[in-house]
Amino acid sequence: MIDRIKKKAEELLRTKQVDLIIGYKRAPDGVSVAPVFIDKAEETKELIWDTYCVYNLSNYLKDFRGRKIGIIAKACDARSIIVLLQENQLKRKDIFIIGVECSGIVDEKKLLSISPQTSELGFDERCRSCKPSKPPIYDVLIVQEGQRPQAPRLEKDPYGSVRKSEAKSISEKFKLWQEEFSRCIRCYACRQICPLCYCPRCVADQTQPSWLSRAHSFRGNFTWNVTRAMHLAGRCIDCGECERACPVGIPLRDINKKIEKDVKELFNYEAGLSAEQKALLSCFDKNDPEDFIR
Amino acid sequence: MPSEKFFVKEDLYNKLEELSKEFEIIGPRELPNKGIFYQSLKNTRDLYLGEGFAIEPIKRFFLKPSEWIFDERFRENKNILEGIPLPADKRIIISVRPCETRGLTLLDKVFDSDYKDNFYINNRKRTIIIGLACNKPAKNCFCTSMGGSPIESRGMDVLIFDMDRGLIAEILTDRGRELFASIGEGLNEGQRRLLKEDKEKKKDLVEKKLSPPEGKELDKIFESDYWEDVSRPCIGCGICTYLCPTCHCFDLVDERRKRLRCYDSCSFPDFTLEASGVNPRPTKKERYRQRVFHKFDYFKKNFGENLCVGCGRCIRHCPVKIDIADIVDKVPGLKKE
Numbered sequence: 107m108i109d110r111i112k113k114k115a116e117e118l119l120r121t122k123q124v125d126l127i128i129g130y131k132r133a134p135d136g137v138s139v140a141p142v143f144i145d146k147a148e149e150t151k152e153l154i155w156d157t158y159c160v161y162n163l164s165n166y167l168k169d170f171r172g173r174k175i176g177i178i179a180k181a182c183d184a185r186s187i188i189v190l191l192q193e194n195q196l197k198r199k200d201i202f203i204i205g206v207e208c209s210g211i212v213d214e215k216k217l218l219s220i221s222p223q224t225s226e227l228g229f230d231e232r233c234r235s236c237k238p239s240k241p242p243i244y245d246v247l248i249v250q251e252g253q254r255p256q257a258p259r260l261e262k263d264p265y266g267s268v269r270k271s272e273a274k275s276i277s278e279k280f281k282l283w284q285e286e287f288s289r290c291i292r293c294y295a296c297r298q299i300c301p302l303c304y305c306p307r308c309v310a311d312q313t314q315p316s317w318l319s320r321a322h323s324f325r326g327n328f329t330w331n332v333t334r335a336m337h338l339a340g341r342c343i344d345c346g347e348c349e350r351a352c353p354v355g356i357p358l359r360d361i362n363k364k365i366e367k368d369v370k371e372l373f374n375y376e377a378g379l380s381a382e383q384k385a386l387l388s389c390f391d392k393n394d395p396e397d398f399i400r
Numbered sequence: 401m402p403s404e405k406f407f408v409k410e411d412l413y414n415k416l417e418e419l420s421k422e423f424e425i426i427g428p429r430e431l432p433n434k435g436i437f438y439q440s441l442k443n444t445r446d447l448y449l450g451e452g453f454a455i456e457p458i459k460r461f462f463l464k465p466s467e468w469i470f471d472e473r474f475r476e477n478k479n480i481l482e483g484i485p486l487p488a489d490k491r492i493i494i495s496v497r498p499c500e501t502r503g504l505t506l507l508d509k510v511f512d513s514d515y516k517d518n519f520y521i522n523n524r525k526r527t528i529i530i531g532l533a534c535n536k537p538a539k540n541c542f543c544t545s546m547g548g549s550p551i552e553s554r555g556m557d558v559l560i561f562d563m564d565r566g567l568i569a570e571i572l573t574d575r576g577r578e579l580f581a582s583i584g585e586g587l588n589e590g591q592r593r594l595l596k597e598d599k600e601k602k603k604d605l606v607e608k609k610l611s612p613p614e615g616k617e618l619d620k621i622f623e624s625d626y627w628e629d630v631s632r633p634c635i636g637c638g639i640c641t642y643l644c645p646t647c648h649c650f651d652l653v654d655e656r657r658k659r660l661r662c663y664d665s666c667s668f669p670d671f672t673l674e675a676s677g678v679n680p681r682p683t684k685k686e687r688y689r690q691r692v693f694h695k696f697d698y699f700k701k702n703f704g705e706n707l708c709v710g711c712g713r714c715i716r717h718c719p720v721k722i723d724i725a726d727i728v729d730k731v732p733g734l735k736k737e
Binding site: 133134135138139140141142143161165166169289291292293294295297298299311313316319320321322323347350351353354355 | 431433434435437455456464465466468539540632633635636637638639642643651653655660662663665668670717719720721722723726
């Protein structure tokens with residue numbers, strides 16, 4: 107599989123179809139993976155593909171607006187590319203998507219706690235509620251050859267954990283999130299790693315007026331985390347990068363999933379499945395159930 | 401002259417229980433599936449004495465993530481500025497790694513030298529630090545390359561070694577001696593030998609190495625494209641700086657008639673954004689270069705040491721695996737032995 111990825115990347119650079127390839131390479135530690143940016147055809151041999159390729163590389167597309175970019179995309183990454191296209195953040199002709207068939211990626215934090223003897227891979231939770239193994243958008247698709255590797259066990263109900271949390275009382279939920287948000291260090295890694303957080307000036311950085319307290323208190327932390335999640339309503343494609351990046355282990359996907367479920371139930375909409383579809387919160391429908399909007 | 405004492409974990413827990421009447425006890429605690437966090441321990445048995453490393457260093461108990469520094473209010477038709485009273489309660493921070501305390505000794509050079517920062521100095525004075533030597537450095541640790549080691553005791557009052565059969569405490573200051581006066585017993589010949597062997601063994605535990613740049617070597621490549629290449633994956637979050645035991649840049653914000661000092665990070669785009677709209681560090685290249693230069697060039701010129709203790713936190717927690725040790729090690733044109 108990796109040979110075909112390298113060959114395609116090499117060809118794209120050599121024929122000048124793209125200026126730059128965004129892909130994965132081995133990190134200095136020899137095990138994990140780091141993002142790599144390649145502009146010379148001969149350097150494409152650095153590329154790799156395995157279950158450690160955890161990053162959603164589409165986050166980097168905004169750094170290269172206006173240039174021709176080739177990008178290696180898993181199913182979840184491709185879904186965020188779709189949202190970026192819907193929201194006019196990218197031009198389709200500027201990007202060449204090398205779609206890769208994915209059979210789940212690892213949870214590096216979980217791996218640390220699993221002894222090397224266990225054969226079962228520590229798959230990321232996000233992969234257990236991801237339906238497609240093939241990207242919904244691509245220019246070329248590279249599929250797995252031969253026997254498919256063991257894939258993560260899919261959750262029967264992708265919203266099972268949301269339902270469990272919905273069943274709790276408000277005071278219980280508040281106490282839980284109070285504890286979780288109390289650890290927030292306001293490093294904004296959740297925002298920076300998110301492909302869909304591209305506001306030129308984030309509400310959290312505004313000072314005149316200042317919308318949320320910079321103090322490391324529950325009030326400021328709560329406002330920040332809820333604002334972030336709400337701004338992704340109908341847009342989040344659950345790539346889970348925010349939760350992976352969070353250094354203090356706040357279960358951000360739980361919030362994202364809750365909003366995703368609400369959006370699905372209210373509007374029968376799932377983000378990032380088709381580029382032809384209009385973005386949920388920026389379109390108007392005559393059949394909208396709410397009176398005020400008609 | 402440091403003295404040593406031997407005791408078992410149970411003795412330590414009991415001692416801490418007793419001390420908690422007089423001191424606030426702060427120590428690492430393991431939260432399931434979250435990691436290890438320094439917390440004020442209500443139950444001293446929650447204290448984590450294992451091999452893992454806390455996510456946040458103890459910096460936050462000295463240079464707080466956010467600190468109210470004064471209060472402005474109207475009284476009798478007058479606008480009054482009031483200082484925030486300094487806390488006086490005494491604290492013990494226990495199970496601290498050598499690199500983190502070394503970080504404090506570097507922060508001392510900034511906040512307790514020509515400039516005296518009352519908040520920081522007060523926090524230093526009211527805190528006793530009990531360290532824990534590392535039995536198993538993480539793969540990202542590189543303290544020995546930065547002048548530290550798993551058994552370094554600089555900045556500590558007591559340093560504990562976790563031996564198989566119990567704990568050996570090296571008492572380093574009078575404060576520490578007073579604290580440990582009624583616990584454990586002096587070492588016998590065999591224990592003394594064990595400690596010596598243990599120290600020798602621990603010195604070589606750290607595998608990751610880097611050769612930090614010397615003198616003006618970094619100056620020459622200030623304009624190099626190297627910085628653009630290495631900073632490309634950077635997403636511009638504050639993890640590396642906030643979790644660094646030595647990063648100390650802060651921002652001042654006014655909120656509700658109070659002034660707040662809070663952490664800031666050179667990786668944020670608006671860190672150097674000026675009121676005119678000009679930003680002297682407009683891209684990731686300048687911002688990441690600043691991080692490396694502050695640590696390995698400017699600070700060294702000003703204070704004679706690198707502003708890095710090799711704790712590996714910025715590598716361990718970087719969401720895109722940026723490895724500052726690798727980047728500094730591979731700086732083009734550096735002299736290599």
